[in-house]
Amino acid sequence: MFVLVNCKAYPCDPVEIAAAAHEVSEESGTRIAVAPQTARLESVAGTGVETWAQHTDGNETGSHTGSALAESLAAAGASGTMINHSEKRLTLADIDAGIGAAERAGLETVVCANNPEQVKAVAALGPDSVAVEPPELIGSGTPVSQADPDIVTDAVAAAEAVDDSVDVLCGAGISTGEDLTAAADLGAEGVLLASGVAKADDPKAALEDLVEPL
């Protein structure tokens, strides 16, 4: 299972979270990555943890002030990027361009989608992975595997129908090790999580609890 910790714009210390994630990943053998605010990618990468961007734009190099150029994210130490998070929705053309930009810069991609139909749609664009996150469950504390397990199995089937090399992650409401194994049982290859770790008093303990059942 791949655990991707999204720090969003939380008032957290991304370096502390990254250091904890790195340690727990080394100790447990579970793949854990941290996605901080773009401005903090370099510090997070400096901890040795697998580092992801929260977003990449689809533009090439050039006159694009304020863009998140894939090559700059890679130069800052990112090895992957989320695209089309429900808090940063992109046009279809920009998702397509963003996947292309990430490939160009050597970044692994997870494209987010709200439901199995959208999972099928984004799988057609050839990302490495797709993450299904029902917007109404984000930050709810109720994991999708419990609120509506069919969403995960349907997403896995939808992605497979289009391109069986695309992995499916799931997100929204995940915070415990049980949520993680439930996601794995439904066919997910990983999880996105955010507040459960990034807002925890003790991020390391939160991550240890999370990966313990694996």
Next chain:
Amino acid sequence: MFVLVNCKAYPCDPVEIAAAAHEVSEESGTRIAVAPQTARLESVAGTGVETWAQHTDGNETGSHTGSALAESLAAAGASGTMINHSEKRLTLADIDAGIGAAERAGLETVVCANNPEQVKAVAALGPDSVAVEPPELIGSGTPVSQADPDIVTDAVAAAEAVDDSVDVLCGAGISTGEDLTAAADLGAEGVLLASGVAKADDPKAALEDLVEPL
């Protein structure tokens, strides 16, 4: 005069540009800042140069994946931020919120505008400075001070009419020391420039030429 070098998404080495800007600033006594891609703010700040963000979002801390949180920009070493560059146009409400967010995080603000009417509009929102950049001149190689000097004097008058503590910068097409003194003569307190330095073979020489007449 304040010289703000915007690296946009150019295929440049922002650290080399930052080091050059820092040296030229120290040697000449001219205030020079560098605005790299957000992902490279930390490296640029590490050179000691005055470091600016190309963009800040207006959100507070919270669930805002992919945003550029003002506090994160500041934590990365930025001391100022552009807002509403013509390549990253924002809604009026988001310009207003972005100025507020920057103030909250201790970032100086330059809000961009296309013409004197928009300069007047953004001056009413209370930024530290306003930059007038006619979009048709960006990247043209023809400085606004030459193509249409009235735009600069009108912008200065417009800002003053609303709030005389708001400085006016000008941009678009500026690349030489003459452009810089022409801008100063028209009442500008600084300039935005981009390709003239960021795409130069020798950024240090370009900056030295630029500040030489001052």
Next chain:
Amino acid sequence: MFVLVNCKAYPCDPVEIAAAAHEVSEESGTRIAVAPQTARLESVAGTGVETWAQHTDGNETGSHTGSALAESLAAAGASGTMINHSEKRLTLADIDAGIGAAERAGLETVVCANNPEQVKAVAALGPDSVAVEPPELIGSGTPVSQADPDIVTDAVAAAEAVDDSVDVLCGAGISTGEDLTAAADLGAEGVLLASGVAKADDPKAALEDLVEPL
């Protein structure tokens, strides 16, 4: 006082509302306009009521599929347009362009703003009127004149400081004749209202109650 009834995307019959508004306007001598969904402008204008668009884009004629071209709104019978409603926020450049497009097509303009600072900003762009509508009060049932009367007087002062030919309207939470006279007492030249009329069981009675105290 000018009363502008915004039908939003409510499940209402805009022609019934328009006919009622036309009658009450004729009977009372109060200026009342109706802003339906763009698709229904022609039917609403057919009732003889003063007809407004809810939004106009700033583009000129050309390849702009899906835009709301000012000339097309005018050809459909609109004589005015709202711009930058808080439910349809525009970039500063597009507000500027939208005002220009409306003038080009002979449409009167009301530009919306969230607070007195933004009122000052948009007044600098030269619209006919500005409407202050605190987003948190929209649909609240509590009129701005009661929740925070200073917002209205500050908005009037802000607009006057920039351009004293710009009228100020106020909106958000207005539904009764008392709200209307309170707005007038604070210096507003008109009001925007929506659900109080557009969702009323009897729009004509709602409008009669509204204008009765004038």
Next chain:
Amino acid sequence: MFVLVNCKAYPCDPVEIAAAAHEVSEESGTRIAVAPQTARLESVAGTGVETWAQHTDGNETGSHTGSALAESLAAAGASGTMINHSEKRLTLADIDAGIGAAERAGLETVVCANNPEQVKAVAALGPDSVAVEPPELIGSGTPVSQADPDIVTDAVAAAEAVDDSVDVLCGAGISTGEDLTAAADLGAEGVLLASGVAKADDPKAALEDLVEPL
């Protein structure tokens, strides 16, 4: 073959075009629809021609000022809607919601896409049809069937692989009867065209020439 004439924001008389399209459709037995500016839907529908919207938003009824509510488009006489035209790109979530809104209101849907990968993606969302329009050919005068015929055959294959009930249209650069038959030969069930008819001196003659080879 289905011929959908997009009037964009051209300075044309949509009623003249609609009347011509209606006549040519009746005379030739070819299905022809006209998509005017939203403000003119009612007049265009009044000619008896099949009437389409250029865009629909995905929102439901409610507080959505300036939106294009599917139910209002239908009430104005539209029987179909384009979604995600390259001049009005939408987020993936909004394309999904727009298809749902159109179905709710009884509108037929054509979702636009730039390339075969995006055709596959949007076909996964269950529209009635998908239109492939390479942005670089829009308005070029060179039809896609000639510039790059593989784009059409690949789009047909892509849609079929996901959902064989989804028809494929093609657009960009189409203006003659030969373009139309070439599109049909490549597997397209229809075409989108714009300037070839909407900017013609004699729209009726242009349409007659267009459908003559069928």
